[in-house]
Structure formats: C-alpha cells, structure tokens
Amino acid sequence: MDTFFNLSKIFWAVANPGNFIVLMLVVSMLFGWKKLTFLTVFSLMVLTVYPIGNLLLQPLESRFSQPEKLPENIAGIIVLGGGEDAELTSIWGQPQFSEGADRVMTLPMMLKRFPDKPIIFTGGSGSVLKPEFRGADTVKAWLDEFSLAENIIYERQSRNTYENALFSGQVLPEAVSIDQGDGWLLVTSAFHMPRSVGIYRQQGWKVIPYPVDYYSKPFALDNFRFDLAGNLSDFGTAVREWIGLGVYFATGKTDNWFPVERAVTEQPQELSI
Structure with a gap:
C-alpha cells in the first residue's frame, strides 16, 4: 500500500x-x-x-447522474474529502478550502435531511512531506462553527480514494455494515465519481452515487477562453x-475500468432538502 x-x-x-x-x-x-x-x-x-x-x-461528469429520488432505507452517507487545505487552516487558524469544497458543503444539508443516519467524512493527508495536516481536521473545525462537528464520524488516516473506502469500513458504527439496506449515499466530485464508485464496490460497499462539484460545460464556441x-x-x-x-483497474482496486450506473429497483422516496 x-x-x-x-x-x-x-x-x-x-x-x-x-x-x-x-x-x-x-x-x-x-x-x-x-x-x-x-x-x-x-x-x-x-x-x-x-x-x-x-x-x-x-x-x-456525466457517467453518474445526481439522483432525484433515493431509496427509503439508505444505510448512511459517505463524503470524500478533497477540497480542504489543512496546512493553510493550521497556518491562519481558520478553515480553508479550495476546489472540491462542494463535497464538504453537502454535510449540513445531509445532517438536516438524514438526522438519524451515520454520516462519515473520510479524508486524511495526501502529502508525502507533510502528512500531519489532515483534511478531516479542517472539516471538523468548520462544522464546529455551526455546532455540528459532533454529529459526523471522521476518518482521518486515508491518503487516497482506495484508503477512503478501506478505512471508512473501520469507523463504521457497530450496528451498520457496508452493504446494509439500500446502500450508502456516496458524495464526491462528479469527475471523481466513476473511480470512487468502482473502488467502493470492489471492497463490497453498496453505494448510491451522489455527484457534486461540476466543472465541465456542454461544448459551445463561447467556451473558448x-x-x-x-x-x-x-x-x-x-x-x-x-x-x-x-x-x-489494472491493480485490482476497482470492479470495472469505467463503472456504470446500476438501476435501483427498490421503492424510492423524494429527495427534498
């Protein structure tokens, strides 16, 4: 590893x-x-x-669409880190975010929508030289400003998406499992969703993609810049x-080179937040 x-x-x-x-x-x-x-x-x-x-x-970004409806019995929510700047947070004493912060911004919404479901934020340090700065610490500091920090399960050891999935399973509450119910809502940037879904599926997770943080636009002449x-x-x-x-995929960490959306056959419910 x-x-x-x-x-x-x-x-x-x-x-x-x-x-x-x-x-x-x-x-x-x-x-x-x-x-x-x-x-x-x-x-x-x-x-x-x-x-x-x-x-x-x-x-x-178009591989997985954001669900308009969700199954009734989701197991919980997993939010992947990526937009936190833990080093700048430490230097300036304020939570700092960059591109990818949309992932984190879903947390208050998810807490409101699913108050009784476990919510995991997974994000350690992807730095070789400065591993002491962890994304989860920045998110905890930000949520602390809204008195929401204690409602999240933080995974702060992972260094990449493979370890996100691996270590997410190690912080699960005892009463839930990785394939429980209708699955886990998986939140990450839209461009990162195919690889994330493949990695989590390969480790046995049942996940429901919830992409955020889009960058691309339909091709048009006014896109030139x-x-x-x-x-x-x-x-x-x-x-x-x-x-x-x-x-x-070559190293066996995903279940498919370019994972595809799977149909949800269970009875859905409205996603109104």
Whole structure:
C-alpha cells in the first residue's frame, strides 16, 4: 500500500501536464531538439485557447447522474474529502478550502435531511512531506462553527480514494455494515465519481452515487477562453482521473475500468432538502 502511494506521487509529479510540458521544453532546449521545442510550444498555444480539459471531463461528469429520488432505507452517507487545505487552516487558524469544497458543503444539508443516519467524512493527508495536516481536521473545525462537528464520524488516516473506502469500513458504527439496506449515499466530485464508485464496490460497499462539484460545460464556441492557467488546470484534473481509472483497474482496486450506473429497483422516496 505504501509502495503504491509513493509511486503514484512520483509518477504524477512527472505526468502532471504542466510539469511535463516544462520538462519537455527544458529537455528540447538542452539537446537542441527543434521539433520537440516546436511541439511543446504548440501544445501550450493550444491549451491557452482550447478547453481540452472540458472535453475530457464531460464523460467523467456525466457517467453518474445526481439522483432525484433515493431509496427509503439508505444505510448512511459517505463524503470524500478533497477540497480542504489543512496546512493553510493550521497556518491562519481558520478553515480553508479550495476546489472540491462542494463535497464538504453537502454535510449540513445531509445532517438536516438524514438526522438519524451515520454520516462519515473520510479524508486524511495526501502529502508525502507533510502528512500531519489532515483534511478531516479542517472539516471538523468548520462544522464546529455551526455546532455540528459532533454529529459526523471522521476518518482521518486515508491518503487516497482506495484508503477512503478501506478505512471508512473501520469507523463504521457497530450496528451498520457496508452493504446494509439500500446502500450508502456516496458524495464526491462528479469527475471523481466513476473511480470512487468502482473502488467502493470492489471492497463490497453498496453505494448510491451522489455527484457534486461540476466543472465541465456542454461544448459551445463561447467556451473558448484565453486562459492557460484555467485550461491547464482542467486538463490536469481530467488527465489525472483518466490515468487513475486505468491504474486502479489494472491493480485490482476497482470492479470495472469505467463503472456504470446500476438501476435501483427498490421503492424510492423524494429527495427534498
């Protein structure tokens, strides 16, 4: 598990599109490879104006739809971390969030809608160098401001999505199980939902996808933008997720390369929050 985690960090440090483009540019200039230099500069020009990331995010975010209705007897709710900045929270003494915070923002809503169901927030540290900063601690501090912190079960040891699923099972209340009732409502970013569903299913969880935090838009001419940083960020997010789907499936951590939605046959109830 440690080897997989460390290798994934090393790989992404190189494969991250921004880092990879800079690396190719440096290599091409050092060795005088004019064709590679041209290709690298051309790639930057395309990314500056063309939303490639949007095209790659579309199939990820549309794979699972947000349910309009839910089964009557859900076992509980699992919210995956991702938008917390635990280090900045520690530095400034205030809960700090970045992209992905929509996951966390569902917690008060879920507490109100399902007051009698267990709600798990799972998020430790994905950092190799600073593992002491845990996402769950930031969320607890934020919910403390609303006197809601004690109503959540916090899992703070996980470092990636595989460990989210693994350690979520270790903090379950004794009276519930991973395949209880109609399943667990699984909350994460829409682009991250296919891999998350596959991982949880592989470990025996019965989950109901509840995607949030969308980034992509239907293709249109007005989606073009002169924004290298924004386009590169979306492209990096999409590339990382597509690579993650392949690697996790190849290593047996998901039940399917690109998990599909499963029909719910039980009697549904209205989801009114």
